[in-house]
Structures are given as C-alpha cells and as structure tokens.
Amino acid sequence: MTINLVWFRNDLRIRNNLALASACKNRKSVVLALFISVLEQWKTNLISDRKAILIHEHVISLRKELMKLNIFLHYCKSSTFLKSIDCLITFCKKNKVQKLYYNYEYEFFEKKRDNIVAKRLKKNFILSKGFHNSTLFEPGSIVNKKGEMYKKYSHFKKKCIMSLSENNFNEYSIPKKRKIFVKKNNFKISLLQFPIKKFYKQLFPIGEKKILKKLKLFLKNKIQSYNINRNCLSLNSTSMISAYLSIGVLSPIQCLSIFLKYHSNINTYTVGTCNWINELIWREFFKHLLYFYPLLSKNQVLCNWEKRIQWKNNEKHFHAWKNGRTGFPIIDAGMRQLNKIGWIHNRIRMITASFLVKNLLINWRNGEKYFISQLIDGDLALNNGNWQWIASIGNDSAPYFRIFNPIVQSKKFDNMGIFIKKYVPELKKVPISIIHDPHLWSNSIKATIKYPEPIVNLISSRKIAIKIFKLAKFTS
The missing domain is CATH 1.25.40.80 (Serine Threonine Protein Phosphatase 5, Tetratricopeptide repeat)
Known part of the structure; x- marks a missing residue:
C-alpha cells in the first residue's frame, strides 16, 4: 500500500490542484496532507497581519474540505523555510511516506528550500514530484x-x-473520496502569532x-x-x-x-x-x-542605472505618506484605506506609489516594503514588479518622466469625491468642486480645516524628479 503526502503551501484549495489530483490518482493509495507554518519567515518577509489571518482561516477551511475526501490535513509549526525541511522529513519518516506531491513556488528562498527537500528525500528513498500550478x-x-x-x-x-x-x-476536478482514512492527530491550527487587526469578512469571504x-x-x-x-x-x-x-x-x-x-x-x-x-x-x-531573474526576490533590479538615483528619503514625508497625512486627498484616502482594510484599488496603488517615488523622491523599496506589510493580497512578484514599473527601473516600465498628478487623477477617477470623503472625513464639508485641492477653498474663504497642508509642491517636485532620473539614466 503506497502512502502519498500532499504538501500544501501557496495552494490552499482542493479544486484545480495538480499536486492533490496526482496524489489521488491511485484509488488504493493512502493520501495524507500537511501544512507547515513558518511564522518567523513570514515576519521577515513582512507578510501583513490580515494576510496571516486569511491564511489561517483558509487552512482551517481546507482541513474541513479535505476531511470530506477522507484526507486529514496535518499541521506543523516551524520558523523558517529552511527549518521547515526538517519538519517535513521527520513527518515523512514517521508516517512512512513513499511519495511527496507539491506545487512549485518561484521565489528564490522557496526554490532553494524545494531543491534541498528533493535531495534529502532522495537519500531517504522517497520520491518527490513538483507541479506548475500557480x-x-x-x-x-x-x-x-x-x-x-x-x-x-x-x-x-x-x-x-x-x-x-x-x-x-x-x-x-475535486478528487474522489478516499476509501482509506488515516487520522493520527488533531492538532489545533494556531497560525496566529500576529497582532490581530479587524478582518473584513464581508469583503474577503472564507472558503x-x-x-x-x-x-x-x-x-x-x-x-x-x-x-x-x-x-x-x-x-x-x-x-x-x-x-x-x-x-x-x-x-x-x-x-x-x-x-x-x-x-x-x-x-x-x-x-x-x-x-x-x-x-x-x-x-x-x-x-x-x-x-x-532570482535577483528580483532580493530587492535588486535589472537595469544598471538605478543605483545612481539620488533619493531624498525624507523620513517625515515617508511617515506622512504611510499615515495618509500628505495634504493630497486622493493620496491620503488611498493610504488610509490600505491601513484600514489591507486592500486598495490598483489605480490608487499607482497614484500613491508614483507620488512617493517621483514627487517625494523616496526609494521605491521603502514603498514596496510598506505595501507588502499592509496588503492582504501581498505577492512578492506582483508587488515588486509594479513598484519597479512605477519607479521606471523595471522591465517595460513607465518612462521616468511619467508622473501621476494626484489632483488630475482624483478629478478623473473620484470626480464627486465619494471615495475621498469616505476615508478623509475631515473634508466632508468641503464642496465637491474643490475637494481635490481643499486648501484652495479654505484659503479663499479664509477658513481653517483640520487637514494637513500639502507636504510638497507638485510642479517643482515633478521637475526635480525628472532631472534626477534623467541624470541617473544618462550619466555613465
């Protein structure tokens, strides 16, 4: 009787799961499942609290779905990707696993882990099979x-x-229910050692x-x-x-x-x-x-001129950007939404990122790290790719002179100020016609509003950014 193990990682589903489907092909095989949490690694990788909750909830949901197939999901705690290897090998030996099935991950350290796993399993006469399924x-x-x-x-x-x-x-499709069911433990899945923030299940349902x-x-x-x-x-x-x-x-x-x-x-x-x-x-x-290009997993770039960009990296400006206190309503609404629910619209991601990199001249890596630390949908490849795109230093990126004007973008994509007023309540009384640049209105009526003055001049900061990027790109 063959004992197969499905190692779940970034594939928390029973449908369209090639590793699971392959492990279940032989109806006579016993199929086990395993998920290993790597809390220290996630924290090192700046995984957001809400993404940790999302993983936790879906691992629990996955266990319930697998139980219906007579497959028990075992749970193991580890700290890092490399240390999780020992946990996996120990599990395989203890449960006399003969074949391991998993779906590939493409990040540098995940690939390194999988290469070591394959070599160690081979030494223990355990076959391993990986699949492209993401x-x-x-x-x-x-x-x-x-x-x-x-x-x-x-x-x-x-x-x-x-x-x-x-x-x-x-x-x-979903594999058929197994005839043999092996259940050796019922450890509680306790992934959460993160600060628990409010999780919006109405926006992000589970299952x-x-x-x-x-x-x-x-x-x-x-x-x-x-x-x-x-x-x-x-x-x-x-x-x-x-x-x-x-x-x-x-x-x-x-x-x-x-x-x-x-x-x-x-x-x-x-x-x-x-x-x-x-x-x-x-x-x-x-x-x-x-x-x-594995170097992309290490905060590096493919162009040879990015290191010559003279970033300002003003800490006060970065703090204002993170907390939605820049004095530009669309920027502040977007960042406050990010901080509140862990998600923002792709258009807002572009506007806020462009402002940080081009108007404030803060290194794109700082923005990338902050986004990944807050986003419920944080993904290294996408977050890195999009930040390099907006910073004009990635593959097929926006030209260095392309800089989003937050006021123009605000008028175009939140014309009635509905989004702004939802997340910047101190601007609720500001007329719609001037909500995108409220200080013009407050100055005209000689009134004060409890909202920050713009931290930068859009016109002059744009000119400076273009000059700095041009100098970096075309100076050998």
Whole structure:
C-alpha cells in the first residue's frame, strides 16, 4: 500500500490542484496532507497581519474540505523555510511516506528550500514530484526565438494570447473520496502569532465555494462594463480576487476556465473582458520574470542605472505618506484605506506609489516594503514588479518622466469625491468642486480645516524628479 503526502503551501484549495489530483490518482493509495507554518519567515518577509489571518482561516477551511475526501490535513509549526525541511522529513519518516506531491513556488528562498527537500528525500528513498500550478503557463514556455524571457510586456502578452487560443486548459476536478482514512492527530491550527487587526469578512469571504461564487458573479454580471467602471474608485467594480490568488485558494487556470464558460472565444472578447484578461497576463508576466531573474526576490533590479538615483528619503514625508497625512486627498484616502482594510484599488496603488517615488523622491523599496506589510493580497512578484514599473527601473516600465498628478487623477477617477470623503472625513464639508485641492477653498474663504497642508509642491517636485532620473539614466 503506497502512502502519498500532499504538501500544501501557496495552494490552499482542493479544486484545480495538480499536486492533490496526482496524489489521488491511485484509488488504493493512502493520501495524507500537511501544512507547515513558518511564522518567523513570514515576519521577515513582512507578510501583513490580515494576510496571516486569511491564511489561517483558509487552512482551517481546507482541513474541513479535505476531511470530506477522507484526507486529514496535518499541521506543523516551524520558523523558517529552511527549518521547515526538517519538519517535513521527520513527518515523512514517521508516517512512512513513499511519495511527496507539491506545487512549485518561484521565489528564490522557496526554490532553494524545494531543491534541498528533493535531495534529502532522495537519500531517504522517497520520491518527490513538483507541479506548475500557480501560473497559466509553465515559466520558461513563453519565450522569444532565442529562448529568452521577453523584456517587453506587449510581446509577452501577444505570445500568451496565441498560446491561450491554442491550448486546452485542464481544470482538475475535486478528487474522489478516499476509501482509506488515516487520522493520527488533531492538532489545533494556531497560525496566529500576529497582532490581530479587524478582518473584513464581508469583503474577503472564507472558503473555496464562496470565492468561486464571487468570481462567477463578477464574470457573469460585471465584466462587460469592467473597462468603463474599473477605475471608478467609489464603485465596487473589480473582481477583488487578488487575495485568493496570492495564497492559492484560487488558481489563474480556474479564472480562465470560468471566464471561458461565459465568454467562449478568447479571440473575440469585448473591451471589458480584454482588460480583465490583461490583468491576468500582467500577473503572469511578473511571475515569469521572478522565475527567470532570482535577483528580483532580493530587492535588486535589472537595469544598471538605478543605483545612481539620488533619493531624498525624507523620513517625515515617508511617515506622512504611510499615515495618509500628505495634504493630497486622493493620496491620503488611498493610504488610509490600505491601513484600514489591507486592500486598495490598483489605480490608487499607482497614484500613491508614483507620488512617493517621483514627487517625494523616496526609494521605491521603502514603498514596496510598506505595501507588502499592509496588503492582504501581498505577492512578492506582483508587488515588486509594479513598484519597479512605477519607479521606471523595471522591465517595460513607465518612462521616468511619467508622473501621476494626484489632483488630475482624483478629478478623473473620484470626480464627486465619494471615495475621498469616505476615508478623509475631515473634508466632508468641503464642496465637491474643490475637494481635490481643499486648501484652495479654505484659503479663499479664509477658513481653517483640520487637514494637513500639502507636504510638497507638485510642479517643482515633478521637475526635480525628472532631472534626477534623467541624470541617473544618462550619466555613465
């Protein structure tokens, strides 16, 4: 009788889980499951409190779902990725595991861990099998004619669309219930040694079925108007599935498969559906970049001029930015929302990040670290890729002279000030016509408002940023 072990990591689901499906192929095999928490590692990686809660809740949910399949999810505590190896090996020996199944992770230290695991298991005559199950395509399969990773997103996207049209994606179903059920312990899953913040379950429901229902409702009812409404900050117009993709409760193949049920031909989608698929492909692009260039996992960049940028790194400005006290309503509303619920709209991420890097001249790494420490959907590849994009130093990034004007962006995407007034209540009495630049109004009527003065001049700071970036890029 073969004993198989499924090692759950960033794939907390029973549907479309290639490692789980493969472990369950032989109906006569005993299948065990294991999740190892690495609390010190998560804290080192600045995982947010809310993401820790999300993982905790979904590990509990996963255990319940697996129990229905007669598979028990064992739980083990460790501290770091490398120390978790001993925990895994010990478990395999104790339970006489013959085959280990897991889905790949592409970050540097996770890959290092998996390489060591494979070697140590081989010495103990235990077979290990890894699967690509967190991306649409196996990293290394979307390359140019030289076999290299695309440097331009547009080229990568074109190849992806061609491959999406040519491939039939298998969405692996839930495995059948096992005939043999082995339950050796019932340790309480106690992941939370993080400061507990308010968790908004109405925004971030728990459980695979609820997540799939959320996605299906979006793809059925909202995606056609996604192009029009996706940037409107006061509307609930996005899918809000990023948190579930980040911990693997949902896979991108599931997203695509469900999408195709409602929109059968990927080559004839509308503008709205096109933009949503585009978001999936951007995710893919950043994941593949991280796989090809391990240095991206270490806060490094691919361009050779970034180190010449003369950052100001003003601590008072950084503190004001983090706490939503910059004097620019759209910036402050966005940062306060981030601090309150652990999530912000992608448009707000771009506006606030651009302001930090280009107007305040604060190193993008500081912003990247703060975002990852707060985001419920924090993902190294995406967070790193997007911050390098906004800082104009990553692959296919925005030009260095592209700087978002927060007042213009505010007028365009929160015209009525609904989003601003929700998160910056001290501006509730300010007329809508002037809410995007409230001090103009207060000065005109010679009144004071309990709201900070702008910490920087947009026009002069923009000129300085362009000069500094240009000097760094074109000076050898």
